[in-house]
Amino acid sequence: MIGIPPCNPEKLNSNNPEAIHAGWLLDGTGAPARRNVRIRIDQGFIQSMRPADPPSGKDRSGVLDLTGHTVMPALIDSHVHLFLSGTGPPELRRRQLEAEFDAAIDWIRSHARACLQCGIAAVRDGGDRRALALRFRRNHEMGNAPLHIRAAGWAWHREGRYGRFIGRPVPEGSSLSGAIRADDSDADHIKIIQSGINSLRVFGRVGPAQFSLPEMREAVIAAAERGLDAMVHANGEAAVRMALKAGCRSLEHGYFMGEENLRRMAERKIFWVPTAGAMLAYTEAGALGGNEAEVSARTLEHQLGQMARAGELGVPIAVGTDAGSPGVEHGRALRRELDLLIQAGFSIEAAVCCASRNGARLLRLSTLGTLRPGKRASLIAVPGGVAALPGSLRAISLCIYDGVVWGSSVKDGGGEG
Ligand SMILES: [Zn+2]
Structure with a gap:
């Protein structure tokens, strides 16, 4: 429905570098949102965050395509x-x-x-x-x-x-x-x-x-x-x-x-x-x-x-x-x-x-708060661009906590059901 593959915790936890392609990125520091950033994650840690074109062709392999989404810290x-x-x-x-x-x-x-x-x-x-x-x-x-x-x-x-x-x-x-x-x-x-x-x-x-x-x-x-x-x-x-x-x-x-x-x-x-x-x-x-x-x-x-x-x-x-x-x-x-x-x-x-x-x-939780290389990956993704926030938090598409995928395509309303 929101066009991302179901998250696979094992994949993201493997020793092989994996990546997320963020259509928009908020790094949590208050800096302006960035467009099209490739976040590489290795063993639960952010290895790099670099500008990249949206994935296509061969480039797709191992990349979680969140081109239409905004990624930000948990x-x-x-x-x-x-x-x-x-x-x-x-x-x-x-x-x-x-x-x-x-x-x-x-x-x-x-x-x-x-x-x-x-x-x-x-x-x-x-x-x-x-x-x-x-x-x-x-x-x-x-x-x-x-x-x-x-x-x-x-x-x-x-x-x-x-x-x-x-x-x-x-x-x-x-x-x-x-x-x-x-x-x-x-x-x-x-x-x-x-x-x-x-x-x-x-x-x-x-x-x-x-x-x-x-x-x-x-x-x-x-x-x-x-x-x-x-x-x-x-x-x-x-x-x-x-x-x-x-x-x-x-x-x-x-x-x-x-x-x-x-x-x-x-x-x-x-x-x-x-x-x-x-x-x-x-x-x-x-x-x-x-x-x-x-x-x-x-x-x-x-x-x-x-x-x-x-x-x-x-x-x-x-x-x-x-x-x-x-x-x-x-x-x-x-x-x-x-x-x-x-x-x-x-x-x-x-x-x-x-x-x-x-x-x-x-x-005083130094592992949380911002997204940058070297930090533990604790991040979420929401559908749409930055302008869709904060309303888009109703439909969180991905949660990675402490380097582990916790859930994906979580729908609002699941709270206390
Ligand atoms: Zn109180």
């Missing part, structure tokens, strides 16, 4: 909650919020699988109260499936404040940094909830910060002592300012953070994960009361404005969907987040870079 979702589905009946959400590991495992597996089907090779989990995603990662519950999972375990929040469903409160008598130091889990990063969520009733209203600047500073130091980065949830000027001054690695959401904070992030090269699709999902939710639909639409507009400004200032944006949030579906949500970056004025090259190179840098 994608990265820098903010998910694997324990929640995001969509489905309210009853499902209630069960997922209460589930113990054995009950949650199939859900988590299906969400992880949905990511792979949507071209996503790595996710960073922002936490769940029981640290289910971390345990899932630790137990290798995916078997050989090639999804890289970075998990926080649970998020830390202040007792009585926002964050109970994805986190644990700092124990009474302890400090945030003390709690981080006392935790001996094998978490991949530390998640801190530094503010509430912005109001859906009053435009621009955000709650106060949960932790003071000295508390945040100590917390980032405590995380660093464990060799871990801090992923900080914050909205509003004050809460975001403290997170940035404290030296967090990434700032999550950042609604209404303001110009000064954007400049600070650009200067210090702190990653921003705007999760605008979560707000888009609120604007689409049918059952909103009062003026919530209007407020969420204005909030989304405002966030898109901040994203546009971030692009001008050179803030490193990493694409994160907050999948698991109401209305935000694992895997497919990434396409919507790319759409929103484009709405905010990003080129497709720049948007893909946010979901590939920037994500790989944020997660």
Whole structure:
């Protein structure tokens, strides 16, 4: 139907050099798309990437002809909650919020699988109260499936404040940094909830910060002592300012953070994960009361404005969907987040870079993010030219993860079936 031969994993894994002919190539760095590039793959590694004419005649042998396709790095979702589905009946959400590991495992597996089907090779989990995603990662519950999972375990929040469903409160008598130091889990990063969520009733209203600047500073130091980065949830000027001054690695959401904070992030090269699709999902939710639909639409507009400004200032944006949030579906949500970056004025090259190179840098996954000779082949192909993106991600034609063909002609809709 899309005119490519079925992928043969053995062929691509053989010792013989094999090649892919890409009609268009996005290398993940944000550089302009290139036309007609021959990618040679040897033992799962990219050997060379050179301009070439589309294959014809004898030249076809051993070449996977993707002349009518765009090839790009496998994608990265820098903010998910694997324990929640995001969509489905309210009853499902209630069960997922209460589930113990054995009950949650199939859900988590299906969400992880949905990511792979949507071209996503790595996710960073922002936490769940029981640290289910971390345990899932630790137990290798995916078997050989090639999804890289970075998990926080649970998020830390202040007792009585926002964050109970994805986190644990700092124990009474302890400090945030003390709690981080006392935790001996094998978490991949530390998640801190530094503010509430912005109001859906009053435009621009955000709650106060949960932790003071000295508390945040100590917390980032405590995380660093464990060799871990801090992923900080914050909205509003004050809460975001403290997170940035404290030296967090990434700032999550950042609604209404303001110009000064954007400049600070650009200067210090702190990653921003705007999760605008979560707000888009609120604007689409049918059952909103009062003026919530209007407020969420204005909030989304405002966030898109901040994203546009971030692009001008050179803030490193990493694409994160907050999948698991109401209305935000694992895997497919990434396409919507790319759409929103484009709405905010990003080129497709720049948007893909946010979901590939920037994500790989944020997660410190050096094997992913860009396509260049010497790197492991982790790439996807979509039908059509660059202009067909991000919509063409609905019909991914090829996924190679960690040098191995994982699937081909994957159709959207296969996610959680
Ligand atoms: Zn989140």
